[in-house]
Structure formats: C-alpha cells, structure tokens
Amino acid sequence: MDDRNIQYIIQEKFHTLSKSQQKVATFTLKNLQFVGVHSATNVGEKAGVSETTVIRFCYAIGLSGYAQLQREVTMFLFNEGNNSSLQNYLQSKQKLIENPRFYEKTMEKDASRILNISKNLHEEDFNRASLLLHTKKKIFIIGYGSSNLAAQWLYFTLNLLRPKVVLMKLETNEMIRSLQEIDEESVVIILSFHRYFKEPIQLASEIQDKKCEIIGITDSRIAPITKYSTITFVNEQQEMSTIDGMPALISFLNTLIVGMTAQDHDYYEKQRVKYDDFQNSFIADRWS
Known part of the structure; x- marks a missing residue:
C-alpha cells in the first residue's frame, strides 16, 4: 500500500x-x-x-x-x-518544508485537492443545490468544530448576496428559535466532517420531519449526515488532518455560491450595487 x-x-x-x-x-x-x-x-x-x-x-x-x-x-x-489533527497537519508538512520552494508544493497539493473535488461533482446535484439556494426563502447553515470556520465563511458571503440567511448556534435558545423557523420554504446546509459532532446529526434528524431540503457537505460517502441529507456533497481527502481539507472546502463553497448567482445574474448584480452604495455612504458619513 x-x-x-x-x-x-x-x-x-x-x-x-x-x-x-x-x-x-x-x-x-x-x-x-x-x-x-x-x-x-x-x-x-x-x-x-x-x-x-x-x-x-x-x-x-x-x-x-x-x-x-x-x-x-x-x-x-x-x-x-x-496523533491529533494538528500533529497530523504538521507531520504532513515536514517533508514539504525540507524541499526548496516548498510553498509551490504546498499550494500544488491544495490545487490538486480542489481539482479532485471538481472532477467528482455530480452535476445534477450541484445544479439542484444552486437552484435551492436561489429560490428558497430562508437558508440555515450548521457547522460545528472543524466545520465552523467554513460555515461562518459561507454565512458571511451568502448574507451579502441575499436576505434571510441564518448561522445556527449551539446555544439552546438560539437553536430552538431556528428550529421553529425552519419549514418547507427553507434549505438547510449542514457541514459535517471527521470527527463528526453529534449535534448536527441530531439537528438533521429533527429537521427531517419538516419536509425541507437538507444539503449535507461531508468527507465520506457513509458519514452520518448522509442518512438525512437530500443532497450530499462528499469532499473526500486523503489526509487525516481536517486543516488540510479547508482550502478545498472553501473553494467548493465558493463555487456553490457562483452556481446560485448564475440562476439570476441581474438580481445579484442589483444586490451588489445596493451593498456597494450603502458601504460607500456609510464610509463617507463616518469620515466626513
């Protein structure tokens, strides 16, 4: 082997x-x-x-x-x-650091992971997920542990482009409130990577009864979240460190957002103009 x-x-x-x-x-x-x-x-x-x-x-x-x-x-x-995830991360980089121009090798590995994910994307699932992000009234995002950074990035970016995007939190009150708001007009995105937190899986089980679409993003075809997701994207990675998988994951999420904006370019262009106008006005008022 x-x-x-x-x-x-x-x-x-x-x-x-x-x-x-x-x-x-x-x-x-x-x-x-x-x-x-x-x-x-x-x-x-x-x-x-x-x-x-x-x-x-x-x-x-x-x-x-x-x-x-x-x-x-x-x-x-x-x-x-x-080995901890951090230890695996450092050990995998040691061989690269020993080579000249190691930064090229490091970035080449990231690029290789991204290309591998793109080649294995199921086009029908991708198009369907892109349409859901555009048409559903509310988007809820769940990601704990190593998935939290990616969940926050996704929330930040989607929130710039469309209304009613919610990043679900672990606090009981916030979680209950969000669960009450989820309905058939919602789409839920759950990021679940090894070692799989039990909370997102439990939430997926609860959400399943609400007859809404669940987009699961994970690292294994048999990860626990696949049991509940109506669309599953598997970003498989060889490395045991979840840190190594983050650049490819962010790239995939970025591509998914591009797919969403492709559904109605004019609408998202108007959203950009509104955002830029508000931002410029805010900065001008603040420093005048």
Missing part, C-alpha cells in the same frame, strides 16, 4: 464495490475496533454477508487478504489514537 490510510481507501473504492461488499465496507468503517480483533467469519456475520464476501471485499480494495486488512486497520487506529 502507499501512504493512504485504510479509511480513505475504503471510501475511495466504495462506489465500485458490489452491494454485498458495500455492506462489509460500511460495517468496517463503523466498527474498526471489531474488525481489528475478530475473524473474517465474525465480520461477515455482523455485516450480514458470507466470509467469502469479506475476503472478496479485501481483494476489491486492493489488499492481499483479510490479514492485511486487519494490519491496516490496526495501524490506522494506532495513528488516530496517538
């Missing part, structure tokens, strides 16, 4: 697997500790497939067999348990 971790490889290969092998993949990703210490027969029983299917799953993702799967899972769990 190369330097990709087992979690990334399973996620990358997931769409190429048979339905029975996908059951093994899903069980493995959700129960890594179990796979690390139990036999292929036990895993098959838990996943609802045969032992043979478990072995074939290993071959399908490029491993030599179940023994290698257990080794890779064990190493992944060891590294995950001993």
Whole structure:
C-alpha cells in the first residue's frame, strides 16, 4: 500500500464495490475496533454477508487478504489514537518544508485537492443545490468544530448576496428559535466532517420531519449526515488532518455560491450595487 490510510481507501473504492461488499465496507468503517480483533467469519456475520464476501471485499480494495486488512486497520487506529489533527497537519508538512520552494508544493497539493473535488461533482446535484439556494426563502447553515470556520465563511458571503440567511448556534435558545423557523420554504446546509459532532446529526434528524431540503457537505460517502441529507456533497481527502481539507472546502463553497448567482445574474448584480452604495455612504458619513 502507499501512504493512504485504510479509511480513505475504503471510501475511495466504495462506489465500485458490489452491494454485498458495500455492506462489509460500511460495517468496517463503523466498527474498526471489531474488525481489528475478530475473524473474517465474525465480520461477515455482523455485516450480514458470507466470509467469502469479506475476503472478496479485501481483494476489491486492493489488499492481499483479510490479514492485511486487519494490519491496516490496526495501524490506522494506532495513528488516530496517538496523533491529533494538528500533529497530523504538521507531520504532513515536514517533508514539504525540507524541499526548496516548498510553498509551490504546498499550494500544488491544495490545487490538486480542489481539482479532485471538481472532477467528482455530480452535476445534477450541484445544479439542484444552486437552484435551492436561489429560490428558497430562508437558508440555515450548521457547522460545528472543524466545520465552523467554513460555515461562518459561507454565512458571511451568502448574507451579502441575499436576505434571510441564518448561522445556527449551539446555544439552546438560539437553536430552538431556528428550529421553529425552519419549514418547507427553507434549505438547510449542514457541514459535517471527521470527527463528526453529534449535534448536527441530531439537528438533521429533527429537521427531517419538516419536509425541507437538507444539503449535507461531508468527507465520506457513509458519514452520518448522509442518512438525512437530500443532497450530499462528499469532499473526500486523503489526509487525516481536517486543516488540510479547508482550502478545498472553501473553494467548493465558493463555487456553490457562483452556481446560485448564475440562476439570476441581474438580481445579484442589483444586490451588489445596493451593498456597494450603502458601504460607500456609510464610509463617507463616518469620515466626513
């Protein structure tokens, strides 16, 4: 194997697997500790497939067999348990720093991640999400932990372009008020990345009953949020550090906003003029 971790490889290969092998993949990703210490027969029983299917799953993702799967899972769990996201980030940069003009290599990796995401975008989902952002009366954005920075950027930018954009907060009163306002005329954007906060998933469960559209943005095809989102965008990344995924995530969000403005260019141009006029007037009054 190369330097990709087992979690990334399973996620990358997931769409190429048979339905029975996908059951093994899903069980493995959700129960890594179990796979690390139990036999292929036990895993098959838990996943609802045969032992043979478990072995074939290993071959399908490029491993030599179940023994290698257990080794890779064990190493992944060891590294995950001993390294923080920040530590993974610094370690991944050490090799780059040792090279001349390391800044080029660093930015090339960011560009590579962005291109990878663009190539894997589902055009129908993207167009539908862009239309929802333009047509729905209210937009609610949820993003906690490592997703919070991206959620704030998305809120700031959307708020410049259209009314009724809400960044949902963890405070109970604010959360309850927002939940009461969400209806069929709303679209909810939930950013959920490893390690997945339980609060956004719980909120998605509550929102699901309101019959509104939920756009889930995550890093795995089987991330918890995919169960509730009506449209899912998966920004897969090889690195264990969520910090590395941020430039590509912001680029994707920026592209999604471009898709929204493409629905009615004249309207958003008028919004820009209003904003610029107010900003110029405000600055002139302040410094006059």
